[in-house]
Amino acid sequence: MDAHPKPEILLAPGALDAALRADVRAGLTATPKTLPxxxxxxxxxxxxFDRITRLEEYYPTRRERAVLTERAAEVAALTGARTLVELGAGSGEKTRLLLDALDLDTYVPVDVSGEFLAEAAAKIAADYPGxxxxxxxxxxxEHLAALPSGPRPLVAFLGGTIGNMTPAERHRFLTAVRGLLGPDGAFLLGADLVKDTGRLVRAYHDAEGVTAAFNRNVLRVINERLDADFDPDAFAHVAVWNEAEEWIEMRLRALRPQTVHVRALDLTVAFADGEEMRTEISAKFRPAGLKEELTAAGFDVSVLWTDDDGDFSVTIATPASV
Known part of the structure; x- marks a missing residue:
């Protein structure tokens, strides 16, 4: 097989820049302000983020890896997958647990970053020559329906990333995944679970300040790509538990009144002292609620596993019979 597989590009030229511009304009002119x-x-x-996943406070990566380590052979037995489609593939570290267990013909890693994806795919291809x-x-x-698949596909969406979506966004996403599977496919979903509020907040507000730097990095991205003049040090990192929605909210709080210019958008934005801008939600789930959402999107839940402490879930779901 090709040791340096060339990525297939579904992302149109300039699409990411256009999306960034649209998101920043919409978010900075909203009340309250938000950024995706x-x-x-x-x-x-x-x-x-790679450093965050190794922090003591940040349990999700370790807990998900523990479940996959214990259950990868059962994933293979239950799904009989021949094709693995991994959404938001990233570095592929946890993927190897599945690749070692599954009897696969094809691996389709999907990510928005072409350079990063090509590097990770080359490493996988070199280590799994068949x-x-x-x-x-x-x-x-945008592109779920256009993704390549293959016989007996297993679509994996790991890391708890499903929690970054609102309920309406999750329903659209899960319904689209259901359409990708065909009659003999399966869906492998990693989702973080509701737990002690203190542990949840600490996971997003570590003592070392890595998550704070990660949160403020969105301002650096906007400065670099849209010729803005945010002062990242003029914003404090905030992580709070939203009890009503059962999600963590990461925010940036203005430490003083300030005016920001986003020159590429010809946009001037004022921040009041103490004003907060939401940069992320990370929803946490209850097993019963997760099963309800999957059922509403057209799935039957085959099995839902958790780690020994009940912190994190990995679910296998299959298309519901009509």
Whole structure:
């Protein structure tokens, strides 16, 4: 097989720049102000998030890995997957647990960052020479229906990333995944669970300040790509538990009154002292509620596993019979 698989590009030229411009304009002119978490992830942001996953306070990565380590053989037995489509593939570290257990013909890693994806795909192809690796550069909000698949597909969406979506966004996303599977596919979903509020907040507000740097990085991205003049040090990192929605909110709080110019958008934005701008939600789930959402999107839940402490869930769901 090709040791340096060339990514298939579904993302139109300039699409990410156009999306950034639209998101920043809409978010900075909204009340209250918001920014989507997808813009954390330039090279610096990706490195910071990698550090976050290794922090003592940040349990989700360790807990999900523990479940996959214990259950990968059962995933193989229950799904009989021949094709693995991984949405938001990232570095592929946890993927290897599945690749070692599954009897696959094809691996389709999907990510929005082409350079990062190509590097990760090349490493997988080199380490699994009998596997066809087909990396795809795509936006999960736009291109799910166009993704390549194969016989007996298993679509994986790991890391608890489903929690970054609102309930309406989750329903649209899950329904689109259901359409991708065909009659003999399965869906593997990693989702964080509701737990002690103190632990949840600490996971997003670590003592070392790595998450704070990650949160403020979105301002650096806007400065660099849209010729803005945010002072990241003029914003404090905030992480709070929203009890009504059962999600963590990350925010940036202005430490003084300030005016920001986003020159590429010809946009001037005022921040009041103490004004907060939401940059991420991270919803936490209850098993019963997660099953209800999957059922509403056209799935039957085959199994829902958790780690020994009940912190994190990994679910296998299949298309509901009509």
């Amino acid at each position: 978490p997808k813009w954390f992830y330039d090279e610096r942001g990706s490195a910071l 596997l066809l690796v087909r990396p795809v550069v795509a936006d999960l909000e």
